[in-house]
Every structure is written in structure tokens, then in C-alpha cells.
Amino acid sequence: MTHEGPRGAALAAEGRLPPERVALVDLLDRLLAGGVTVNGDVVLSIADIDLVQISLRLLIMSVRESEPAGQGTRHGRETWHGPP
Amino acid sequence: MPDTGTYVYAITRDTDAPGSAGLTGVAGTPVRTVADAGLVAYVSTVPLDRFGEEPLRRSLEDLDWVSEMARAHHRVVEAVAGTAPTAPVRLVTVYGGDEQVRELLRDRRKDFTALLSQVAGRSEWGVKAYARRETAPPPGEEAAGAAGSDSPGIAYLKRRRASLRGREDAWRVAADQAEHVHAALAAVSVANRRHRAQDPSLSGREEAMVLNGAYLVDDDRGGEFAAVVDSLRGQGADIELTGPWAPYSFTALDLGAVDAGGVR
Numbered sequence: 510m511t512h513e514g515p516r517g518a519a520l521a522a523e524g525r526l527p528p529e530r531v532a533l534v535d536l537l538d539r540l541l542a543g544g545v546t547v548n549g550d551v552v553l554s555i556a557d558i559d560l561v562q563i564s565l566r567l568l569i570m571s572v573r574e575s576e577p578a579g580q581g582t583r584h585g586r587e588t589w590h591g592p593p
Numbered sequence: 594m595p596d597t598g599t600y601v602y603a604i605t606r607d608t609d610a611p612g613s614a615g616l617t618g619v620a621g622t623p624v625r626t627v628a629d630a631g632l633v634a635y636v637s638t639v640p641l642d643r644f645g646e647e648p649l650r651r652s653l654e655d656l657d658w659v660s661e662m663a664r665a666h667h668r669v670v671e672a673v674a675g676t677a678p679t680a681p682v683r684l685v686t687v688y689g690g691d692e693q694v695r696e697l698l699r700d701r702r703k704d705f706t707a708l709l710s711q712v713a714g715r716s717e718w719g720v721k722a723y724a725r726r727e728t729a730p731p732p733g734e735e736a737a738g739a740a741g742s743d744s745p746g747i748a749y750l751k752r753r754r755a756s757l758r759g760r761e762d763a764w765r766v767a768a769d770q771a772e773h774v775h776a777a778l779a780a781v782s783v784a785n786r787r788h789r790a791q792d793p794s795l796s797g798r799e800e801a802m803v804l805n806g807a808y809l810v811d812d813d814r815g816g817e818f819a820a821v822v823d824s825l826r827g828q829g830a831d832i833e834l835t836g837p838w839a840p841y842s843f844t845a846l847d848l849g850a851v852d853a854g855g856v857r
Contacts, residue, residue, distance in 0.1 A: 531835070534795045535719060536663050538788045538805065539841035544683040545604065545708075546847045 598644055598687040599627070599694050602635045602669040603839075604705055609677035616672055619665040620644075629695040630702040634682075635673055636694060644687050674839035678713035680705060681841050708844055715783060715809050716837035718818065721796070722774050722804035723831040724767035764801075771803035774825050774832065781818050782808040786842045800831065807842035 610633040616624035622637035
């Protein structure tokens with residue numbers, strides 16, 4: 510995105526996307542690391558840790574598979590993994 | 594054992610709660626509300642042959658399924674959060690039935706009420722910042738002059754060291770810039786949270802993501818937040834903005850620590 514910075518109402522215009530168009534990866538950042546977590550014997554969901562690991566692995570795999578060449582090599586390893 | 598469960602999307606106060614008519618949730622199920630203790634939960638009835646623990650474990654290996662679930666969940670949360678202060682519930686939270694959901698609302702009324710007043714009148718904004726690529730010197734260039742007097746091996750090592758140093762410098766610059774961006778945005782927010790930076794294969798950008806932040810901003814300070822984003826871009830920051838989001842990143846309330854017995 511290289512356009513000029515937004516102001517006021519334009520902020521919302523830039524950020525807001527219909528649910529179908531929100532990037533899945535941005536959505537999963539929030540859906541898997543945020544929100545109210547309920548654990549305990551009444552809940553039939555699996556642990557959120559499993560969810561995070563499973564779906565992130567899946568995402569990465571699926572992106573790599575759709576690439577024409579060089580799949581699964583050192584590609585992307587010089588990644589900044591965020592501040593400590 | 595019953596063959597259906599109650600899937601929970603979000604919780605609001607019953608005074609604010611919008612109707613659920615016409616909302617479709619996960620797996621095409623209609624969304625309903627379950628109310629108790631002054632709170633309302635948005636839920637769907639889901640078949641346990643697909644939402645039980647074992648089937649879920651298998652389905653979560655299927656990216657299309659995860660993606661569909663995430664979007665359906667998000668759609669319901671968005672619809673509710675568009676009208677009322679909302680606490681989204683984490684993806685795939687399934688109860689044995691409505692009565693257990695009522696129990697949750699009763700037992701955790703204070704936690705939910707506090708949470709909802711924290712997010713009322715505020716929105717979450719996502720800000721991703723990327724490292725600039727041109728900060729690293731072109732590899733080999735600065736070693737070229739010395740190449741005449743050095744053996745090819747030494748010249749190679751010099752080039753290699755220079756390129757590594759360039760990359761380290763670029764990272765240091767990017768890290769400093771991320772801290773600067775984060776601090777500036779945090780100053781106009783009531784809360785902030787940093788998510789893990791996305792891998793380039795996920796972000797779709799070659800540049801390293803150096804900041805993946807979420808900021809809870811008072812709605813009447815939205816203009817101020819926008820102005821800060823503006824000025825950071827003016828200073829050369831490569832920033833992507835998303836939102837407003839339902840306050841997903843600020844409602845990570847862990848209700849696991851229910852004391853034995855649970856009910857008071």
C-alpha cells in the first residue's frame with residue numbers, strides 16, 4: 510500500500526473490509542490468540558494451543574504448495590520473528 | 594449423550610444486544626441468543642458428529658474448513674460488534690448445551706461486565722509495519738576496490754562479512770523503527786498488544802514484518818490515531834492498517850481457572 514495516509518473518516522474507509530475480504534492470516538492472528546477462552550469440563554472444544562499450531566502449519570503448507578518452485582527449502586527463513 | 598452442542602460466538606450486555614434474526618453462523622446454522630444474568634450469548638446449535646473433539650481434530654487439518662469456520666465466526670462477531678460492545682469468544686468453543694452457556698454467564702457475570710465496559714466506545718486497529726529493503730548496501734560493491742590486493746578467498750570473506758553486517762544493520766534499523774511506531778501508536782491507545790510477526794509466505798510481502806500490533810483506541814480519538822499513522826508514514830514507515838476490528842485482541846480473558854465446583 511503506497512497511497513497517502515488517511516485522515517479521520519478515511520481511516521475507517523481504508524481499514525474496514527467486508528468479512529469475506531479480510532485476510533485470513535490477519536483474522537487468525539485474532540481468532541486464535543484473542544477472544545474469551547473457556548476451558549473446563551463443560552466445553553467440547555480442543556485446546557487453543559492445538560488450534561494455533563495446527564492451522565498455522567496448514568496455512569504455511571498451503572501457501573508453499575501453491576508456489577511453482579522451490580517449495581519447502583530455506584525460503585523465508587531470514588524472517589524477522591518479532592521482538593523478544 | 595446428546596447429539597448436538599452449543600457453539601458460542603460472542604457475548605454482550607442484554608441492554609445493548611442486537612437481535613440475531615437472519616444471522617447465519619458456522620456450518621450454515623442459524624444464530625440464536627441465550628440470555629442470563631444481564632448478558633446475552635450469541636450461539637448456534639451444532640451437530641456433535643462434526644463438532645465433537647475427534648471430528649474437530651480431523652477438520653482442523655483442513656485449511657478450507659478452518660477458513661470457512663473463521664469467516665463464519667467473524668461474520669457473526671462483526672454483526673454483533675457493529676451495534677454493541679462485544680466480547681468475542683475464541684474460535685471453536687462448543688458447550689454441551691444452552692444450560693451450560695447460561696451457567697457460564699451467571700458464574701462469570703462480573704468478568705464479562707468488566708470486560709464489556711473496557712471495550713465500550715473503543716475499537717481495535719491493526720497496524721503492520723515492514724522493514725525497508727533498500728537499507729542494505731548492494732552486496733560486493735564496497736569490497737570491489739580491495740579485490741585487487743586480496744586473494745579471491747579473502748575478497749569473498751570480506752564481501753560476505755560486509756553483506757552480513759549490512760543485513761544486521763538493516764534489522765537493527767527496522768527494529769528501532771518498529772519500536773518507534775509502536776510507542777507512537779501506544780501513546781494514543783488505551784491498550785495495545787503485539788501479535789507474532791507474520792512470515793513472508795503468509796503476509797504476501799517480501800519485506801520482513803517488524804511489527805504486528807493491535808491497538809484499542811477510543812472512538813473519539815480515531816482522528817488522532819489516524820494522524821499519528823499519517824505522520825509515521827511521512828517519516829518513511831511502511832505501514833499497513835486494518836480495522837476497525839471487534840476487540841479480539843483485548844478480550845483474551847482466560848476462564849480456565851474456575852475453582853472446583855464452579856458454581857457459587
